[in-house]
Amino acid sequence: MLTPSIPRTSQPILSRLLEKGLDSPAGPDESAHTTSLLSAMLRDAQRERASDLHLDPDSGGYQVRLRIDGAVIDTIRLPAADGTRLVRTCKTLASLDPTNVRIPQDGRAEFKADGQEVAARVAVAPTVAGEKLSLRLLPAHLTWRKLDELGLSTHDCQLLRGAALDARGMILLSGPTGCGKTTTLYALLQELRPTNKSIVTIEDPVEYVVDGITQIQVNEKQGLTFAEGAKGLLRLDPDIILMGEMRDTASARVALDIADTGHLFLSSVHARDAVATITALRNFGLQDFEIAASLDVIVAQRLVRRLCSKCRREEVPTAAEIKWLEVFGQPIPKKTWHAAGCPDCSMTGYRGRLGIFEVWRLHEEEADLILKHADEHTLRRRLRKQGMSSLLEDDLSKVSDGTTTLAEMQTVGGFGFYTGGAKSG
Numbered sequence: 001m002l003t004p005s006i007p008r009t010s011q012p013i014l015s016r017l018l019e020k021g022l023d024s025p026a027g028p029d030e031s032a033h034t035t036s037l038l039s040a041m042l043r044d045a046q047r048e049r050a051s052d053l054h055l056d057p058d059s060g061g062y063q064v065r066l067r068i069d070g071a072v073i074d075t076i077r078l079p080a081a082d083g084t085r086l087v088r089t090c091k092t093l094a095s096l097d098p099t100n101v102r103i104p105q106d107g108r109a110e111f112k113a114d115g116q117e118v119a120a121r122v123a124v125a126p127t128v129a130g131e132k133l134s135l136r137l138l139p140a141h142l143t144w145r146k147l148d149e150l151g152l153s154t155h156d157c158q159l160l161r162g163a164a165l166d167a168r169g170m171i172l173l174s175g176p177t178g179c180g181k182t183t184t185l186y187a188l189l190q191e192l193r194p195t196n197k198s199i200v201t202i203e204d205p206v207e208y209v210v211d212g213i214t215q216i217q218v219n220e221k222q223g224l225t226f227a228e229g230a231k232g233l234l235r236l237d238p239d240i241i242l243m244g245e246m247r248d249t250a251s252a253r254v255a256l257d258i259a260d261t262g263h264l265f266l267s268s269v270h271a272r273d274a275v276a277t278i279t280a281l282r283n284f285g286l287q288d289f290e291i292a293a294s295l296d297v298i299v300a301q302r303l304v305r306r307l308c309s310k311c312r313r314e315e316v317p318t319a320a321e322i323k324w325l326e327v328f329g330q331p332i333p334k335k336t337w338h339a340a341g342c343p344d345c346s347m348t349g350y351r352g353r354l355g356i357f358e359v360w361r362l363h364e365e366e367a368d369l370i371l372k373h374a375d376e377h378t379l380r381r382r383l384r385k386q387g388m389s390s391l392l393e394d395d396l397s398k399v400s401d402g403t404t405t406l407a408e409m410q411t412v413g414g415f416g417f418y419t420g421g422a423k424s425g
């Protein structure tokens, strides 16, 4: 029998089902069989706290993989016929064309697993080995994460809360895809919700439907882009506008218009740190005087896995860790925290994730520097002098207190641009 690579105290439901010898039947039983496989797969995913479920085709069949706390873990294998039927069933449930296997498609579907509703974003793509399926599992009820539960230091949390309640201008979240920007934006909205303000959002996709907030879904095919949608939102008499992403000149222009008219504007930008966000805005064609006048706060963010408190171990640093710390000009501690693995954390050594942050509230002096077209290096030097904790420093502090590991930090990566600053500053 195929054994899952997550050793657990109890066996995954899907593997129990396959062990019963449920070979792929033909005829009417085929669909019942596929339904039980799908249901078992979804229940396993939920039990393991997975955010995504992948069905990856290869030469021998399909590999089921789960993404848990951001890391992809192999579970069990399925025969090719089962995998293909599962992909087809998911496509049908998501109203995609099940017969078209030549183009990538995506949609949303509601599944039933043990009578429980499971909503997921469904994506399929043709690969050389067959069609790959990925399901992004959406929580049944939006569990609002509070601002102080995200991993922000007390200082940064207060600073951000204060800026949001000040309620004018622009707050931007920056970081790569999947770094928790949406969660942080929603945690900010939660802070603002009791203030009797009208909150409207335009998102792509709207992952969580929230009562009391007006949410609009981007529909590029119909011409409803971020920019067009945000313009429309202004007519809805809002106080606070959230635009899921600032991704081009058009959306950046609209963002400026909104922030200039006395609204609080929240959005996200792809940039590697807070300072690089200024460069991203310049690349969108915004002028230095426009950026300096409108921007209030930039929050740069990454997500790291949280060490499992039941099994973490403190040991002497590994050679790789020492090398890495040296590159960043950091002192080498006698001991560092390491992941071990226990049934509580699906043997991964980690349980849950938290953000590492850099929170920059722009002061007049920094606005002046932007007006003078200061480059990233100059701005970073200024912020270091001001004592702002960088992404690297925030992460290192969470490594030293055993919240996460250096290994995890290395996986997240993208700190290369701090090497110069860390050594010279």
Ligand SMILES: [Zn+2]
Binding pocket: 308, 309, 310, 311, 312, 340, 341, 342, 343, 344, 345, 347, 349, 350
């Ligand atoms: Zn553990």
